[in-house]
Amino acid sequence: MKDKKPLTLGAKIKTLRLSKGLTQGELTRGEITAGLISQIESDRVAPSLRVITLLAEQLGVTPDELMNEVETRNLQMQTLKDARDMLADLNGEDALPLLLQLQESSVSYIPSIELKLDIAYAKELVGDVETAINLYADVEQYAFTHEDHWLGSQCMNRQGELYFRLSRVSLALHCFKKALSFLNELSTPPVQHICNTRKNISVCSYRLGNTEQALEHAELAYHDLQGTSFMSEMAELCHILSVLYVSQGGSDKAQQFALDAVSIYRSLGMEPQLTDAKMNYAIVLKESGDLTNALSVLPSVITEYYNQGRNLELASAWAERASCEISLKQYDDAERSLERGFALAEPDSLEYAEALRIRGLLEAERNQTEKAIESLETSLSLLLKLHKYMTSEQVLRTLKNLYTKLGDQIHSFESHERICTLVARIRHQKMTTFITP
Numbered sequence: 229m230k231d232k233k234p235l236t237l238g239a240k241i242k243t244l245r246l247s248k249g250l251t252q253g254e255l256t257r258g259e260i261t262a263g264l265i266s267q268i269e270s271d272r273v274a275p276s277l278r279v280i281t282l283l284a285e286q287l288g289v290t291p292d293e294l295m296n297e298v299e300t301r302n303l304q305m306q307t308l309k310d311a312r313d314m315l316a317d318l319n320g321e322d323a324l325p326l327l328l329q330l331q332e333s334s335v336s337y338i339p340s341i342e343l344k345l346d347i348a349y350a351k352e353l354v355g356d357v358e359t360a361i362n363l364y365a366d367v368e369q370y371a372f373t374h375e376d377h378w379l380g381s382q383c384m385n386r387q388g389e390l391y392f393r394l395s396r397v398s399l400a401l402h403c404f405k406k407a408l409s410f411l412n413e414l415s416t417p418p419v420q421h422i423c424n425t426r427k428n429i430s431v432c433s434y435r436l437g438n439t440e441q442a443l444e445h446a447e448l449a450y451h452d453l454q455g456t457s458f459m460s461e462m463a464e465l466c467h468i469l470s471v472l473y474v475s476q477g478g479s480d481k482a483q484q485f486a487l488d489a490v491s492i493y494r495s496l497g498m499e500p501q502l503t504d505a506k507m508n509y510a511i512v513l514k515e516s517g518d519l520t521n522a523l524s525v526l527p528s529v530i531t532e533y534y535n536q537g538r539n540l541e542l543a544s545a546w547a548e549r550a551s552c553e554i555s556l557k558q559y560d561d562a563e564r565s566l567e568r569g570f571a572l573a574e575p576d577s578l579e580y581a582e583a584l585r586i587r588g589l590l591e592a593e594r595n596q597t598e599k600a601i602e603s604l605e606t607s608l609s610l611l612l613k614l615h616k617y618m619t620s621e622q623v624l625r626t627l628k629n630l631y632t633k634l635g636d637q638i639h640s641f642e643s644h645e646r647i648c649t650l651v652a653r654i655r656h657q658k659m660t661t662f663i664t665p
Contacts, residue, residue, distance in 0.1 A: 237280075237299050238271040244287045244294075245269075257282055277307045277329050292334055301337040304330060308338055308346075315346065320353025341370050345383055352390055360390065371410070380410035381421065388428055395615055401432035420458055423449040423465070430468060434475075437618060443472045460501070463492035467505055470512050479516035486512045503532040507545060514552055523552045543572035543579040551586050554593055562590050581610040585623055592630060601630050621647060 245255060252265045260282055267273040268283075275283070277291070280303070284291045292300060307326050314323035327347045330338060348363035364387045371380030388403030408425045411417040426449035433442035450465045466489035474482035486509040493502035507529045513522035526549045533542040546569035553562035566587055573579040584607035591600035604627050611620045628643035 236271050237275075237295055238269040240294060241265075241283060241287070242269040244289065248287065250286075255283065255286055257286065274303075274306075277303055277326070281329070290334070304333065304337050308343075311346065311350075315349055315353070318353055320350040324350040324354060341367060341376075341379065345379070345386070349386055352386075357390070357394070361387075364390075368406075375413075377410045377413040381407045381414075381425070383407075384410060385421075385425060385428070388432075392428075392432065397432050397435045397615075401429065401436065404428040404432060419452055419456060420461065423452050423458070423461060426452075427461075427465060427468065430472075434468075434472065439472060439475055443469075443476070446472060459492055459496055460498065463489045463496070463498075463501065463505070466492065467508055470508060474512050474515045479512075482512045483509070483516060499532075500536060500538070503529060503536065503538075504541070506532075507541070507548070511548060514548065514555075519552050519555050523549065523556070526552070539572045540574065540577065540579050543569045544582065546572065547579070547583045547586050550583075550590070554586070554590050557593075559590060559594060562586075566590065576610060576613075578611075578614055578616065581607050581614065581616070582619075584610070585619070588623075588626070592626070597630055597634055601627060601634075604630070621651060 245252070252262045252269075255265050256262055260279055264273065264275075264279070265283075268275050268279075280291050280294060284294045287294070295303065307330055311323040311326040311330075314320075314326075324347070327343060327350055330336065331340070331343050331347065336343075344363055345367045348360045348367065351357075351363065352360035364383055367383040368380065368387070370376065371383055384403045384407035388400045388407060391397070391400035391403060404425055408422070408429065411422055411425060426445040430442040430444075430446040430449070433439075433445065446465060446468050450462070450469060453462045453465065456462075466485045470482045470484075470486035470489065472482075473479075473485065486505070489505040490502065490509055493505050506525060510522045510525040510529060513519075513525065526545060530542065530545045530549070533539075533545055546565045550562040550565035550569065553559070553565060566583060569583045569586075570580070573583055584603050588600045588603035588607060591597075591603060604623050608620055608623045608627070611623065624643050624647045628640055628647065631637075631640035631643055
């Protein structure tokens with residue numbers, strides 16, 4: 229005699245319901261309607277883990293008893309995919325309950341350590357940073373102990389991104405370097421992940437004042453991506469390399485990389501990124517001394533930011549325009565540009581601090597020295613609060629010159645001492661970026 233064909237999930241639910249003498253309407257609860265139960269029982273709809281749990285409770289069985297091994301595994305895999313799609317959209321609030329359900333399943337087909345990594349990210353997204361950090365530490369320890377290099381690289385990259393968002397750049401750099409060391413242990417590390425990690429190391433190194441190390445990792449990532457299909461990543465690296473080269477006086481290379489970024493983003497139809505790349509090209513031109521061409525690029529950038537509704541970026545564009553106009557001695561135009569920038573910038577933001585700095589430069593050009601000092605001191609206070617030490621050093625040097633011009637030797641000397649302290653801090657940060665985990 230042949231074995232009976234196993235019941236489908238829908239048939240099981242119907243059989244259990246009838247054995248208890250229940251109608252479909254009597255099983256309705258919360259998001260479960262009679263219509264949904266009818267579709268599930270006829271196997272026209274695959275229920276979610278949440279719905280299966282609710283039905284199992286009402287039918288007096290466990291979710292595992294309701295489903296066979298294949299159904300349970302497939303459902304868990306689909307639930308995990310749904311949760312990860314939500315995490316990719318930065319939706320931790322909806323992803324977290326799904327992940328916790330999977331974690332609490334009596335039989336799990338998903339490694340618990342992988343779930344812990346996803347739960348850590350979900351906790352991070354909902355603002356429970358302390359729990360996220362502790363969970364990341366558990367995953368890191370597991371990856372190190374079990375030599376799970378792929379898991380370790382994912383964990384360290386996520387930790388690095390968290391610390392970077394928290395402005396703890398030194399810790400972020402440490403994490404990204406550990407991520408790179410994990411990836412280098414793989415026999416065939418994915419090019420995209422290697423390059424993304426090098427990019428993160430480059431950005432952190434630059435933020436900490438180590439331009440040489442930043443350039444080294446950005447160039448390595450750029451060369452690794454050549455000939456691949458990862459064009460948006462290539463454009464991002466071109467953008468970064470343009471910033472790094474212009475900071476070292478390599479104007480020609482900086483301009484070429486900036487233009488390459490513009491060209492790639494245009495070919496990909498990535499409009500917001502294209503506008504950012506054009507803004508970067510204008511800055512590179514300005515830093516290279518080509519003020520007229522820089523000024524000619526900015527009007528279209530300003531229009532695009534306005535159309536995109538990106539007010540903070542628009543504030544920065546107006547400030548850059550004012551900076552070019554000051555250098556070209558178009559002081560009235562610069563003042564009007566700054567007024568627009570201040571109207572858009574949020575108080576205590578980097579954009580506001582930069583507008584204050586440029587206003588100070590404008591006032592200094594107009595020989596309004598005391599007003600210039602007031603604007604620059606306010607800008608400096610905000611820049612230091614935001615940990616922008618290299619820009620703070622530039623402001624302090626301008627202040628020192630202005631105090632000297634006024635004959636205020638006391639404040640001039642104080643500015644000199646503050647410069648020395650800040651330079652020492654920047655050098656210390658630069659040296660620590662060489663330390664590998």
